[in-house]
Amino acid sequence: MDTQNVVSDEELIDEYSEQSGSQGIKRKYDDLENNEEEEEGGSSQNSNYDNSSVVAKHYNQLQEKGLAERFNSKIFYLRNFNNWVKSMLISDYLEKIKDSIRFGSPLRVLDMCCGKGGDLLKWQKGNITYLICTDIASISIEQCRARYEKITNNDPPDRKSFHAEFFTADSTRDRLRERYSDPSIELNLVSCQFAFHYCFESPKQAEMMLKNVSECLRVGGYFIGTIPDAKDIIKRQRAAQTDSFGNDIFQIKFISDSNDLPIFGSKYNFGLDGVVDCPEFLVHFPSFVKLAKKFSLKLIEAVRFEDYFPKKIGRGRSLIEKMQAVERYGLNGNRNLTRSNEEEYKHAKDFLLQKGGYDNRKKCGTLSASEWEVASLYMIFAFQKVKGPIE
Secondary structure, eight states: OOGGGOEEHHHHHSSOSOOOOOBOOOSOHHHHHHOTTSOOOOOBOOOSSOHHHHHHHHHHHOOOOOHHHHHTSTTHHHHHHHHHHHHHHHHHHHHHHHHHSOTTOOOEEEEETOTTTTTHHHHHHTTOSEEEEEESOHHHHHHHHHHHHHHTTTSOTTSOSOEEEEEEOOTTTSOGGGGSSSTTOOEEEEEEESOGGGGGGOHHHHHHHHHHHHTTEEEEEEEEEEEEOHHHHHHHHHHHTSSEEEOSSEEEEEOSOTTSOOSSOOEEEEEETTTEEEEEEOOOHHHHHHHHHHTTEEEEEEEEHHHHHHHHHHHHHHHHHHTTOSEEEETTOOTTOSOOOGGGGHHHHHHHHHTTGGGOOOEEEEOOHHHHHHHTTEEEEEEEEOSSOOO
16 A cells, blocks of 8 residues: 555544446457457357356345444455445535436436445435335345335435335346336436446346446436456466465455456456455456447546545545544554554555654554555446447
């Protein structure tokens, strides 16, 4: 973690209050990077098992953890940091939408692969009108519905914060529109957080996912999300010179041949401190962008987390503190750090030494090096639905 990605106490405090069968295209990644204009072609290969059911089973079996247990987790700040990134991304695009529609117009959102409803409060605070929540894991959907009922429990029946519908579906295989209570609904925003990579198991699944994104999204609406950065994962695998790498909180192990990676179906297993342990697929981003054009989705931005953080911290300082998305580090005693190894905070120590050394009693906000190694694997993306062909 670079010292530029450390937040000082002054910056944090001197702000206002919170404002299935796998089908692969057999050209290698490296080949396509050098010639992205080639037409895709390739052969299919059968998977030993249905990855969708594996993913659904994994998330259905995840147990809810209490606040105390989450606070003692090695990835407590990492999860909060990722949540902060999502908050900033969602807030930015809701504001763009509000600026583009008439005051009082409905604001409708599809939370695709919504999980247990971790973004429900973001939608409530964003003053949306209607929310569609769908996920492959039925138990997650039940928990999401329960959370919605809880946060809107005190709303007057005729004046809900926002109305919502929930259903279980595989967004990579099922046509979602057929499941909507109103198939003619026009959406302003589609959000898919930490899940789009599952559709890159095959071209057919990626196309269905993007069809579900675009089909009911109105022209001018946005598709936003967060995914692992495939290029960075491959870079780390090459540097490690092994198909398995990571640290004590995350592990990546390639299942596909890392020397012959297809565009679709490049499979690896991702483990994260007991929270995630299931197969994922690399998203070849040029192919993602190219395929999105077919569904009238134009790329607006794509930014890695390590670049998104300094870009957004000016507006998000008070929120990052409120969400406990960084932990405090100081040169004069750190009794409550999540990691006992001082090397985990060398970047923060160097930052404070540059600011005045041990005479400086201030602290800074940071992630441990191990957590940052995970956070910097990811990137945000945003597409806009447009009318007509995209160059």
